[in-house]
Amino acid sequence: xxxxxxxxxxxxxxxxxxxxxxxxxxxxxxxxxxxxxxxxxxxxxxxxxxxxxxxxxxxxxxxxxxxxxxxxxxxxxxxxxxxxxxxxxxxxxxxxxxxxxxxxxxxxxxxxxxxxxxxxxxxxxxxxxxxxxxxxxxxxxxxxxxxxxxxxxxxxxxxxxxxxxxxxxxxxxxxxxxxxxxxxxxxxxxxxxxxxxxxxxxxxxxxxxxxxxxxxxxxxxxxxxxxxxxxxxxxxxxxxxxxxxxxxxxxxxxxxxxxxxxxxxxxxxxxxxxxxxxxxxxxxxxxxxxxxxxxxxxxxxxxxxxxxxxxxxxxx
Amino acid sequence: xxxxxxxxxxxxxxxxxxxxxxxxxxxxxxxxxxxxxxxxxxxxxxxxxxxxxxxxxxxxxxxxxxxxxxxxxxxxxxxxxxxxxxxxxxxxxxxxxxxxxxxxxxxxxxxxxxxxxxxxxxxxxxxxxxxxxxxxxxxxxxxxxxxxxxxxxxx
Amino acid sequence: xxxxxxxxxxxxxxxxxxxxxxxxxxxxxxxxxxxxxxxxxxxxxxxxxxxxxxxxxxxxxxxxxxxxxxxxxxxxxxxxxxxxxxxxxxxxxxxxxxxxxxxxxxxxxxxxxxxxxxxxxxxxxxxxxxxxxxxxxxxxxxxxxxxxxxxxxxxxxxxxxxxxxxxxxxxxxxxxxxxxxxxxxxxxxxxxxxxxxxxxxxxxxxxxxxxxxxxxxxxxxxxxxxxxxxxxxxxxxxxxxxxxxxxxxxxxxxxxxxxxxxxxxxxxxxxxxxxxxxxxxxxxxxxxxxxxxxxxxxxxxxxxxxxxxxxxxxxxxxxxxxxxxxxxxxxxxxxxxxxxxxxxxxxxxxxxxxxxxxxxxxxxxxxxxxxxxxxxxxxxxxxxxxxxxxxxxxxxxxxxxxxxxxxxxxxxxxxxxxxxxxxxxxxxxxxxxxxxxxxxxxxxxxxx
Numbered sequence: 001x002x003x004x005x006x007x008x009x010x011x012x013x014x015x016x017x018x019x020x021x022x023x024x025x026x027x028x029x030x031x032x033x034x035x036x037x038x039x040x041x042x043x044x045x046x047x048x049x050x051x052x053x054x055x056x057x058x059x060x061x062x063x064x065x066x067x068x069x070x071x072x073x074x075x076x077x078x079x080x081x082x083x084x085x086x087x088x089x090x091x092x093x094x095x096x097x098x099x100x101x102x103x104x105x106x107x108x109x110x111x112x113x114x115x116x117x118x119x120x121x122x123x124x125x126x127x128x129x130x131x132x133x134x135x136x137x138x139x140x141x142x143x144x145x146x147x148x149x150x151x152x153x154x155x156x157x158x159x160x161x162x163x164x165x166x167x168x169x170x171x172x173x174x175x176x177x178x179x180x181x182x183x184x185x186x187x188x189x190x191x192x193x194x195x196x197x198x199x200x201x202x203x204x205x206x207x208x209x210x211x212x213x214x215x216x217x218x219x220x221x222x223x224x225x226x227x228x229x230x231x232x233x234x235x236x237x238x239x240x241x242x243x244x245x246x247x248x249x250x251x252x253x254x255x256x257x258x259x260x261x262x263x264x265x266x267x268x269x270x271x272x273x274x275x276x277x278x279x280x281x282x283x284x285x286x287x288x289x290x291x292x293x294x295x296x297x298x299x300x301x302x303x304x305x306x307x308x309x310x311x312x313x314x315x316x
Numbered sequence: 317x318x319x320x321x322x323x324x325x326x327x328x329x330x331x332x333x334x335x336x337x338x339x340x341x342x343x344x345x346x347x348x349x350x351x352x353x354x355x356x357x358x359x360x361x362x363x364x365x366x367x368x369x370x371x372x373x374x375x376x377x378x379x380x381x382x383x384x385x386x387x388x389x390x391x392x393x394x395x396x397x398x399x400x401x402x403x404x405x406x407x408x409x410x411x412x413x414x415x416x417x418x419x420x421x422x423x424x425x426x427x428x429x430x431x432x433x434x435x436x437x438x439x440x441x442x443x444x445x446x447x448x449x450x451x452x453x454x455x456x457x458x459x460x461x462x463x464x465x466x467x468x469x470x471x
Numbered sequence: 472x473x474x475x476x477x478x479x480x481x482x483x484x485x486x487x488x489x490x491x492x493x494x495x496x497x498x499x500x501x502x503x504x505x506x507x508x509x510x511x512x513x514x515x516x517x518x519x520x521x522x523x524x525x526x527x528x529x530x531x532x533x534x535x536x537x538x539x540x541x542x543x544x545x546x547x548x549x550x551x552x553x554x555x556x557x558x559x560x561x562x563x564x565x566x567x568x569x570x571x572x573x574x575x576x577x578x579x580x581x582x583x584x585x586x587x588x589x590x591x592x593x594x595x596x597x598x599x600x601x602x603x604x605x606x607x608x609x610x611x612x613x614x615x616x617x618x619x620x621x622x623x624x625x626x627x628x629x630x631x632x633x634x635x636x637x638x639x640x641x642x643x644x645x646x647x648x649x650x651x652x653x654x655x656x657x658x659x660x661x662x663x664x665x666x667x668x669x670x671x672x673x674x675x676x677x678x679x680x681x682x683x684x685x686x687x688x689x690x691x692x693x694x695x696x697x698x699x700x701x702x703x704x705x706x707x708x709x710x711x712x713x714x715x716x717x718x719x720x721x722x723x724x725x726x727x728x729x730x731x732x733x734x735x736x737x738x739x740x741x742x743x744x745x746x747x748x749x750x751x752x753x754x755x756x757x758x759x760x761x762x763x764x765x766x767x768x769x770x771x772x773x774x775x776x777x778x779x780x781x782x783x784x785x786x787x788x789x790x791x792x793x794x795x796x797x798x799x800x801x802x803x804x805x806x807x808x809x810x811x812x813x814x815x816x817x818x819x820x821x822x823x824x825x826x827x828x829x830x831x832x833x834x835x836x837x838x839x840x841x842x843x844x845x846x847x848x849x850x851x852x853x854x855x856x857x858x859x860x861x862x863x864x865x866x867x868x869x870x871x872x873x874x875x876x877x878x879x880x881x882x883x884x885x886x887x888x889x890x891x892x893x894x895x896x897x898x899x900x901x902x903x904x905x906x907x908x909x910x911x912x913x914x915x916x917x918x919x
Contacts, residue, residue, distance in 0.1 A: 096865030336654030
């Protein structure tokens with residue numbers, strides 16, 4: 001198995017593993033990913049936030065790679081050496097990419113349903129400038145209606161292509177896609193029509209920003225005021241393993257479960273997502289795993305385990 | 317349709333989508349110089365692909381128009397080398413003469429004026445393209461003659 | 472007079488027909504290659520010739536061919552890149568329009584070398600009139616038994632088709648071209664895999680520029696070594712240069728690699744000097760993407776020796792003092808030309824042509840255009856110049872395909888060599904309002 005060294009940590013991974021996946025296995029200093037999604041074939045390579053520097057190609061051909069490479073689409077070679085956060089060049093380039101992603105992205109986070117679970121928000125917190133150098137009007141698109149379940153807010157889209165890959169790979173017919181080109185490319189159906197099939201709701205879960213949100217949850221609450229609980233049901237279409245987002249006793253939203261990289265653990269069907277919003281529909285497993293740093297975990301329920309440090313403090 | 321089957325024969329049997337660009341060129345010509353949703357859906361059926369695949373492609377390429385255009389589409393090259401030889405003056409001359417701005421169509425629906433990027437005629441600037449024809453080394457007199465000719469041919 | 476290998480017979484009125492082309496020595500390489508050489512022997516000659524890709528990157532053609540994956544039983548494809556769209560470049564058009572059979576002959580011989588059974592010429596949609604010329608010539612070649620089954624009784628069979636694009640510069644990038652040929656949007660693919668392994672329909676594929684493929688004909692006819700005798704160092708053979716801008720004789724010239732830039736611009740055999748008694752200010756020697764060179768760097772290398780029309784000499788000094796031969800799109804600017812205006816114009820081009828797939832190019836090209844538009848029209852600020860520098864630096868090298876670099880380099884070079892013109896635009900906004908404004912250096916002096 002090839003050995004790869006990322007930021008001075010060496011790991012052995014199966015042949016064909018990408019640098020990004022190897023970094024995820026190491027678990028620290030993982031390059032961010034806005035378009036790559038391990039569960040979607042052909043995803044990645046587009047957003048460029050995961051760029052890293054390959055300082056040694058492999059044992060066999062030790063030459064460094066001339067340009068930064070997209071870690072999500074570059075396979076490791078035996079003996080490869082990679083610099084991510086230890087390379088000023090990478091950090092610089094990543095800052096540049098984040099700035100590019102933000103020049104046209106509306107800063108409407110206060111009224112965006114994705115706030116609190118937005119990957120671009122996290123990314124700009126980590127790498128963004130405090131002030132935009134872009135002095136021109138932000139690009140806007142005409143709103144189009146893609147049905148009663150999913151809200152498309154094109155102004156916020158960063159063109160990661162994930163939702164088109166969901167439609168291509170999980171649904172019988174893709175009716176939306178990327179239209180036009182360059183800066184004015186847009187996710188659209190061209191002729192107004194609903195994106196409606198049993199798996200279409202997964203587009204919401206894969207969207208890294210607030211471009212695709214759940215219409216049935218719209219403006220009902222902020223995510224950090226809701227309590228995520230794992231639950232399951234016997235579903236004939238999908239795994240039936242979901243997260244229920246409670247406010248009080250009410251289920252405001254159903255989503256798939258997210259792993260630590262923000263990806264769905266398993267895609268769910270629209271029946272589970274939109275039609276099963278009663279506690280009675282579900283077997284509750286307990287509080288969802290939420291990253292301790294996430295705003296969602298901030299103030300509203302006890303952790304599934306007790307923190308020893310706190311206990312000590314309390315006993316004093 | 318003969319032409320379409322000839323084009324289809326150029327590509328492997330399981331790769332008929334390859335004919336999309338050439339077929340769209342034909343469709344645009346047949347359906348009045350632009351592509352509406354119906355004509356694109358028709359092309360999708362011909363090639364056994366989903367309509368969205370056609371919309372995605374038609375909106376990507378600058379030669380396909382998803383909005384109506386005038387009978388005569390004048391595409392003036394506005395890229396660097398042409399500008400060094402007076403393309404901008406030719407564009408303003410046409411604008412004044414047709415009383416429209418770049419991107420507009422004359423009220424009688426005769427002419428649409430479009431500024432386009434490099435057409436590969438840098439050595440013969442200034443130039444524009446109408447249909448499949450390149451008109452090069454343009455002068456105001458030449459423009460007058462070409463526009464008059466186009467008007468009489470298309471009235 | 473330099474030797475002409477491609478355009479020797481361009482003035483013969485019947486050179487566009489099968490009979491005329493054969494009368495002037497055409498299709499000899501076809502006989503020679505198919506009847507007396509193995510495919511590998513043809514590749515060997517191309518390697519010996521030192522031919523470098525004429526589309527812009529200058530990668531050795533023979534080496535590219537040798538990367539073709541021959542280990543699978545999948546079909547292999549040769550695609551001719553006739554999507555000529557690089558501003559300043561119009562050489563392939565002339566070659567195809569006037570001598571279509573030269574390209575077809577080159578396609579057959581090259582396809583034979585690579586073991587292809589079907590090959591395509593991908594031509595930009597705006598060249599539809601040339602597509603018709605090529606299709607007619609291809610029909611003639613079929614009729615003559617040069618294409619189709621069992622060519623010249625050798626057992627080798629080949630089908631050749633022309634495929635039109637529809638207005639997208641990006642389709643000149645080889646993987647975008649392949650996507651487009653598959654009936655998709657012209658979004659460049661993420662490499663690896665390279666086309667030689669998985670290209671058209673996921674099969675091994677070689678993409679070559681029109682001029683590269685045409686050059687295979689004289690290489691096979693006279694031998695690779697003979698071809699390599701022309702030129703200097705690793706710049707062998709002849710090169711088509713499209714000359715445009717402020718020169719007396721714009722047009723396409725076939726030059727022997729190695730003539731001096733000065734000769735090319737001032738000799739009557741080529742550009743014939745600058746019109747209206749004006750001096751030259753700058754030159755973009757290899758198509759809009761390559762760095763612009765000011766007069767003082769154009770004629771001399773850093774060691775003082777004359778700068779030559781070769782890959783090496785034009786890039787001598789790196790981007791600090793050099794440029795690139797690129798596609799041979801040679802654009803000349805006289806002393807009255809406004810560099811800022813031209814930089815804005817090129818930035819608009821790349822903004823228009825970005826496919827929009829990756830963030831730095833999608834967002835950065837539009838941003839650069841807007842900032843440059845402000846400066847050009849007298850609304851710029853001094854910090855905008857540094858901002859532009861920073862934007863281009865963050866695009867360069869960070870995109871999926873070379874369009875990002877192509878958009879960044881002209882802006883970088885213009886600021887590097889003509890910063891004073893940018894500053895002039897910021898300082899004297901009222902003077903640059905009119906599109907015909909001319910940079911006046913003495914104005915700068917007054918403010919000092």
